[in-house]
Amino acid sequence: MQTRIDRNTLVKHKGRLEVAEEIINYNMDEETNAFIQRQILEVIGNQITEDSKQSPLFDGKDEQ
Amino acid sequence: MIAGKKGRLKLKTAIYARKSREDITELSLTTQIEECRTFIENYNSLIDGESISVFSEDNASGMYTEYRDELQKLLREVKSGNIDVIVVSKSDRFSRDSANMALLIQELDLNQAYLIALDDMGDDSAAGVLIKQIFWATNEFHVRRSAEDVMKVHTKLVQDGYTVGGPGNFGYDVINRKYVINAEEALAVNLVFDLFIAGKSYSEIADELDLKGYKPRKSSRFSPSTILSILTNKRNCGISIWNSHEKRKERKRVIRELFPEVISEDVVVEAIVSKERFDFVQKLLKDRAIGKKNEGKSSYLLTGLIKCATCNGSITGNTQKSGRNKQTYRTYHCKNHSKKHGATCATKDVRVEYLESYILDQITYILNDRLNKTGFEQEIINKYLENESHMLTRLKRDRTKYQDLLSKMTIGLYQATSEAVFCSTQLEIEKTDRLIQLTEERISKIEDKIGQIDATVTTVTTKKLRVEDIFINDEVSKRIIRQFISQITLSNQDIIIDWI
Numbered sequence: 059m060q061t062r063i064d065r066n067t068l069v070k071h072k073g074r075l076e077v078a079e080e081i082i083n084y085n086m087d088e089e090t091n092a093f094i095q096r097q098i099l100e101v102i103g104n105q106i107t108e109d110s111k112q113s114p115l116f117d118g119k120d121e122q
Numbered sequence: 123m124i125a126g127k128k129g130r131l132k133l134k135t136a137i138y139a140r141k142s143r144e145d146i147t148e149l150s151l152t153t154q155i156e157e158c159r160t161f162i163e164n165y166n167s168l169i170d171g172e173s174i175s176v177f178s179e180d181n182a183s184g185m186y187t188e189y190r191d192e193l194q195k196l197l198r199e200v201k202s203g204n205i206d207v208i209v210v211s212k213s214d215r216f217s218r219d220s221a222n223m224a225l226l227i228q229e230l231d232l233n234q235a236y237l238i239a240l241d242d243m244g245d246d247s248a249a250g251v252l253i254k255q256i257f258w259a260t261n262e263f264h265v266r267r268s269a270e271d272v273m274k275v276h277t278k279l280v281q282d283g284y285t286v287g288g289p290g291n292f293g294y295d296v297i298n299r300k301y302v303i304n305a306e307e308a309l310a311v312n313l314v315f316d317l318f319i320a321g322k323s324y325s326e327i328a329d330e331l332d333l334k335g336y337k338p339r340k341s342s343r344f345s346p347s348t349i350l351s352i353l354t355n356k357r358n359c360g361i362s363i364w365n366s367h368e369k370r371k372e373r374k375r376v377i378r379e380l381f382p383e384v385i386s387e388d389v390v391v392e393a394i395v396s397k398e399r400f401d402f403v404q405k406l407l408k409d410r411a412i413g414k415k416n417e418g419k420s421s422y423l424l425t426g427l428i429k430c431a432t433c434n435g436s437i438t439g440n441t442q443k444s445g446r447n448k449q450t451y452r453t454y455h456c457k458n459h460s461k462k463h464g465a466t467c468a469t470k471d472v473r474v475e476y477l478e479s480y481i482l483d484q485i486t487y488i489l490n491d492r493l494n495k496t497g498f499e500q501e502i503i504n505k506y507l508e509n510e511s512h513m514l515t516r517l518k519r520d521r522t523k524y525q526d527l528l529s530k531m532t533i534g535l536y537q538a539t540s541e542a543v544f545c546s547t548q549l550e551i552e553k554t555d556r557l558i559q560l561t562e563e564r565i566s567k568i569e570d571k572i573g574q575i576d577a578t579v580t581t582v583t584t585k586k587l588r589v590e591d592i593f594i595n596d597e598v599s600k601r602i603i604r605q606f607i608s609q610i611t612l613s614n615q616d617i618i619i620d621w622i
Binding site: 099102 | 320472475591594613619
């Protein structure tokens with residue numbers, strides 16, 4: 059799958075663009091899914107729970 | 123005759139001595155050299171005894187010529203015409219392989235040099251050559267047969283679940299011919315896996331181990347290559363491979379290759395890390411071809427993935443300061459863009475922040491979408507918890523064992539009859555105390571992790587993760603990006619991203 063970005067648009071919005079349509083329909087394969095979940099259990103999860111201890115749990119706001 | 127051919131009065135001589143690792147019955151290097159010197163003194167009318175060069179090497183197998191640095195050095199000297207005669211105490215010191223021996227002799231002949239082996243009774247007549255060849259073949263037969271006998275015994279031992287010698291790798295001791303966990307070293311091995319998964323470089327891991335007081339067996343400090351060997355040693359997840367054919371690729375051992383590789387899980391009493399964890403790290407290592415970390419400098423997450431659409435060259439990270447305020451600009455830059463000589467590529471730089479921000483946003487969307495839709499795989503969580511609980515049980519068992527030992531030693535300390543016993547007991551107490559502390563640290567870390575699993579799973583599946591929640595450091599970010607993107611092509615009009 060390919061996505062294409064116009065360079066002028068990228069610069070104009072400083073990289074903060076809408077999610078591409080192809081990405082909305084992107085189908086993550088099971089191997090990648092397992093890899094990411096393992097990475098979350100091993101490292102990312104710890105970081106998230108540490109952060110949430112320090113501040114109220116995420117407000118769910120999307121940075122985009 | 124040789125002297126005549128070379129127009130010299132006396133021949134320039136070299137002594138070659140070799141000793142292999144395996145055979146303890148071989149003569150020492152000093153004895154071999156002494157025997158050769160005595161011979162040279164007896165023939166001092168022909169041989170120039172004043173300028174003898176000595177080439178000797180220990181731990182070198184006579185079955186090969188490739189790994190013998192001193193032999194190679196000697197052959198170079200022969201080629202340059204600096205050596206006419208090579209004296210060895212026995213012909214098998216020069217080579218134990220008859221084919222190699224024939225090639226070596228041929229090379230000496232070509233350079234008008236000659237080999238004198240003190241056990242050589244033949245001359246260059248037809249019968250003499252036959253005797254020599256029989257002698258060389260017998261030597262080779264002797265070595266091969268004894269090696270084969272040893273290999274047969276070793277194969278059987280490993281198949282039956284026993285080790286065949288050696289002190290065991292870092293993390294294990296050999297007890298009753300089995301690999302048994304060395305508690306302190308196993309803690310270090312686990313720390314190596316933890317830190318690597320967390321995105322630390324080999325040198326950062328080595329620094330951390332140093333800081334915590336862990337030491338490798340033979341040196342004062344861990345090196346990056348030791349860290350890599352810990353991460354890739356299958357024995358750490360309970361699988362022992364004897365006569366590994368993969369390792370043989372690096373250093374050929376003809377006789378060993380005749381025998382099968384034996385993979386055994388019975389040789390290892392208990393694994394230090396789980397198979398899942400080990401496989402996960404192997405995947406990280408395989409995908410790791412990212413390049414050396416630029417300590418203290420800017421990191422470019424997309425290096426190696428971007429290429430230029432115009433010149434097909436690689437696009438690399440570039441930092442420069444410009445403007446009145448000397449502001450720093452980080453860009454992805456075509457290497458051929460500012461070539462001073464030759465063709466200049468027209469593709470302009472793109473700001474690192476813009477491109478990375480776009481890509482990280484897209485990946486974050488994919489992850490949130492998937493996690494919110496299908497949640498976490500229960501099987502992955504169960505396996506993870508099972509492995510961590512297993513580890514916890516082992517560590518608690520170790521802690522109890524060391525606490526018991528500590529109390530016994532403390533009683534022993536007060537009953538010590540001499541100062542020497544008192545001092546050595548005190549040292550052991552300090553060592554055990556440290557081990558208990560390290561084990562407790564590890565136990566509490568695992569307990570925390572297990573305790574947090576539910577919260578983590580709930581958080582990642584119900585809330586929207588932010589970019590900074592996922593891309594926690596450069597190494598982890600690079601790993602994740604490479605799971606999704608295979609290539610980015612940059613032109614002056616657009617950027618094309620190939621998703622996996």
